[in-house]
Structures are given as structure tokens and as C-alpha cells.
Amino acid sequence: MATLELKNLNKTYSPKVVPVKDISLTVDDNEFLTLLGPSGCGKSTTLRMIAGLEEVTRGHIILGNEDITFKRPGDRNMAMVFQSYALYPHMTVYENLASGLKLKKVPHGKIKQRVAEVAEILGLEELLQRKPGQLSGGQRQRVAVGRALVRNAQVYLLDEPLSNLDALLRERVRADIKQIFAAQQVPVVYVTHDQTEAMTLSTKVAVLNNGYVQQLDPPARIYNHPANLFVAGFVGSPQMNLLTLPCQGHHAILGGFQIPLPDIPTVPPQIVLGIRPEHVRIPQDRDTNIIKGRVFLVENLGMHNLVSVSIASQTEPLTVRALLPPEQNISNGEMTLALPHENIHWFDVESGDSLVRKSE
Numbered sequence: 240m241a242t243l244e245l246k247n248l249n250k251t252y253s254p255k256v257v258p259v260k261d262i263s264l265t266v267d268d269n270e271f272l273t274l275l276g277p278s279g280c281g282k283s284t285t286l287r288m289i290a291g292l293e294e295v296t297r298g299h300i301i302l303g304n305e306d307i308t309f310k311r312p313g314d315r316n317m318a319m320v321f322q323s324y325a326l327y328p329h330m331t332v333y334e335n336l337a338s339g340l341k342l343k344k345v346p347h348g349k350i351k352q353r354v355a356e357v358a359e360i361l362g363l364e365e366l367l368q369r370k371p372g373q374l375s376g377g378q379r380q381r382v383a384v385g386r387a388l389v390r391n392a393q394v395y396l397l398d399e400p401l402s403n404l405d406a407l408l409r410e411r412v413r414a415d416i417k418q419i420f421a422a423q424q425v426p427v428v429y430v431t432h433d434q435t436e437a438m439t440l441s442t443k444v445a446v447l448n449n450g451y452v453q454q455l456d457p458p459a460r461i462y463n464h465p466a467n468l469f470v471a472g473f474v475g476s477p478q479m480n481l482l483t484l485p486c487q488g489h490h491a492i493l494g495g496f497q498i499p500l501p502d503i504p505t506v507p508p509q510i511v512l513g514i515r516p517e518h519v520r521i522p523q524d525r526d527t528n529i530i531k532g533r534v535f536l537v538e539n540l541g542m543h544n545l546v547s548v549s550i551a552s553q554t555e556p557l558t559v560r561a562l563l564p565p566e567q568n569i570s571n572g573e574m575t576l577a578l579p580h581e582n583i584h585w586f587d588v589e590s591g592d593s594l595v596r597k598s599e
């Protein structure tokens with residue numbers, strides 16, 4: 240089993256289209272890495288370069304001790320699952336699963352055995368004689384994963400494999416994928432723009448924007464310690480409150496309220512305060528950082544209410560959103576909230592970088 244390494248990987252289509260800029264990362268053989276980012280950030284291009292389907296402009300792809308940057312896709316021993324399933328419509332499920340091995344001239348008996356193993360893992364035994372047109376979306380997706388699995392590849396690459404499924408099915412197949420690949424002990428690279436998939440499946444997430452890796456960390460660290468404003472705003476739903484505030488002395492001024500700044504060498508004229516809606520709460524005994532505002536919207540999300548509160552300020556009004564339990568009685572009008580000190584993130588207004596990289 241081998242580690243996959245990307246070294247300063249670049250892709251340039253034209254001087255103006257440079258979707259991948261200097262991506263460096265490693266994926267060990269027990270790691271599930273997700274490339275997460277908005278549409279057009281370079282996720283699929285990166286994956287396709289790993290697979291050999293896209294030429295590398297600059298940089299290297301290393302598998303184990305071998306530089307495979309210029310190796311033909313067929314010689315890379317990688318298996319890829321595509322968003323579109325890419326199944327052969329005229330073949331049965333069995334034939335679809337077996338086709339890759341047949342091409343490799345694997346003996347018939349071995350093919351039968353391997354297809355049976357994979358069909359069992361994926362619960363496809365009853366469907367082996369059907370054609371893709373006779374399967375549901377989730378079943379087709381499992382066959383697509385199965386086609387990759389039968390290969391016993393050195394690396395698995397998955398490009399938004401769940402995006403054609405409805406929400407319920409997506410949850411089920413997501414759980415299947417997690418279990419199946421956890422047992423494989425090979426590097427897995429998964430592409431998605433869905434943060435829930437990234438957070439639930441991965442051992443490591445690379446958040447991409449505009450071709451650059453913004454943060455490369457385990458999911459919990461991405462969520463609890465976003466490296467910059469992009470990651471803070473992209474990961475988490477409802478989105479983190481991000482407020483640009485003036486500083487005075489050693490405080491940020493939120494409307495009429497003073498929030499103590501963290502320990503930073505120089506106090507800037509302005510700073511961005513970030514706090515997730517689930518961390519904003521109704522004040523308890525020892526809470527500090529108490530603010531007051533006017534409720535102007537309550538959205539019922541089932542498990543919680545998302546409450547939008549407007550805080551009067553000398554410039555434009557600021558909005559703080561709080562995720563509160565439904566038993567909390569909320570009516571339009573004045574409301575007091577606490578912003579617990581330990582849950583506040585601070586970012587530089589200019590660079591967007593986190594000013595305090597906390598340890599885990």
C-alpha cells in the first residue's frame with residue numbers, strides 16, 4: 240500500500256484560466272481526503288490530473304516512491320467513480336462489474352469470485368442479471384462504486400458520486416461509502432462541494448478556492464478552527480456570523496457593546512469577529528460579551544429556531560443570527576444574547592487570515 244503525494248501541482252488552460260495553483264498535499268493509505276470547494280475552484284481538474292485524464296502543467300504526482308506524473312491513465316492502477324455513473328447500458332450489472340477485470344485478462348474464475356465479493360459488500364447480489372436501466376439511482380451508484388472496488392486499485396478517486404441522488408438516498412449511500420472505503424486501506428480522494436459529505440466522510444479535508452488550498456486539516460479542525468474568512472464562511476450551515484467591527488483600545492465595538500480583543504501584537508483599526516449561530520446563546524449567569532438587539536426574523540428549522548437579531552450601530556445595522564432550541568420562547572422585539580468568548584474567531588480584515596490559530 241502506498242502514499243499519494245501531490246507536489247506543487249499546477250494546471251493552466253490559458254493565461255486567464257488557471258484552475259489549479261500550486262497544490263501540495265499527501266494522502267496516506269488509511270486516509271480519505273476530500274477536496275471541498277465551490278463550483279469552479281479546481282476540484283475535478285485536480286482529481287483528473289491524479290487519474291491521468293488531464294495533463295499536468297507543472298508539479299509532480301508521486302505514488303509510493305514512483306513519480307507517475309506522466310504515466311498513462313491505464314498504467315496507474317487507480318479506480319475512479321464518476322458523477323454520471325459511467326455504466327455500460329447494454330451490459331448486465333455482472334458484466335459491468337466484470338468488464339475492467341476482463342480487459343485485464345484476469346482468469347474467469349477469479350473474476351467470478353471478485354465480483355461476488357464486491358456484490359456482497361454492496362448488497363448487489365440480487366441485481367447482477369439486471370441492466371442499468373432497470374435499477375434505481377442509488378442502485379446504479381452502488382454499481383459504479385462496485386466497478387471501482389473490483390479492481391483492487393492502489394488509489395480510489397470519486398468525483399461527486401452522490402450528486403444525482405435525492406437527499407435520503409444520499410445519506411444512505413454516504414454511509415455505505417464510508418464503511419466500504421474505511422475497510423480498503425488505500426488512499427481515497429473524493430471531490431464534492433457538499434460540506435456535509437466532506438465532514439462526515441473524510442479523515443482530512445482540503446478546502447479549495449480559486450485553485451488554492453485554503454486549509455488542509457481533519458474535519459473537526461476545519462470546523463472549529465477555520466484558517467481564514469473563506470473557510471469560516473464556506474463550512475458550516477447556517478453560516479458563521481462574520482461582522483466587520485471597528486476597534487477601540489483593546490475592544491471591538493459591536494453596536495454599543497464592547498467585545499475584548501484576543502491577545503494580538505497590534506490593534507488594527509478594524510477586525511472581523513466570527514461566531515457560529517449555534518454558539519450564540521441566551522445569557523446565563525456567568526456570561527460576558529452580552530449584546531442587545533431587535534429580533535426581526537425567526538425561521539423554524541425543526542430542531543432549532545434560527546433567530547435574526549438586528550444590532551443598532553453608528554454605521555449600518557449589524558445582524559447576528561442565533562440557533563436556539565425551540566422551547567426558547569421568542570417573540571419579535573428586544574432580545575439579549577451572549578457571545579461566549581471561547582467561541583469567537585478573529586480574522587484580519589485585509590488578508591482574511593485567522594488572527595488566533597488555537598490548538599486543538
Ligand SMILES: Nc1ncnc2c1ncn2[C@@H]1O[C@H](COP(=O)(O)OP(=O)(O)OP(=O)(O)O)[C@@H](O)[C@H]1O
Binds near residue numbers: 276282432
Ligand atoms: N478543458 C478545459 N478548458 C478550459 N477550461 C477548463 C477546462 N476544464 C475546466 N476548465 C475550467 O477550469 C475551472 C475549474 O474547473 P473544475 O471542473 O476543476 O472545477 P470544480 O471545482 O470541479 O467545479 P464543479 O464543482 O462545478 O465541477 C473552471 O473555471 C472551468 O471552467
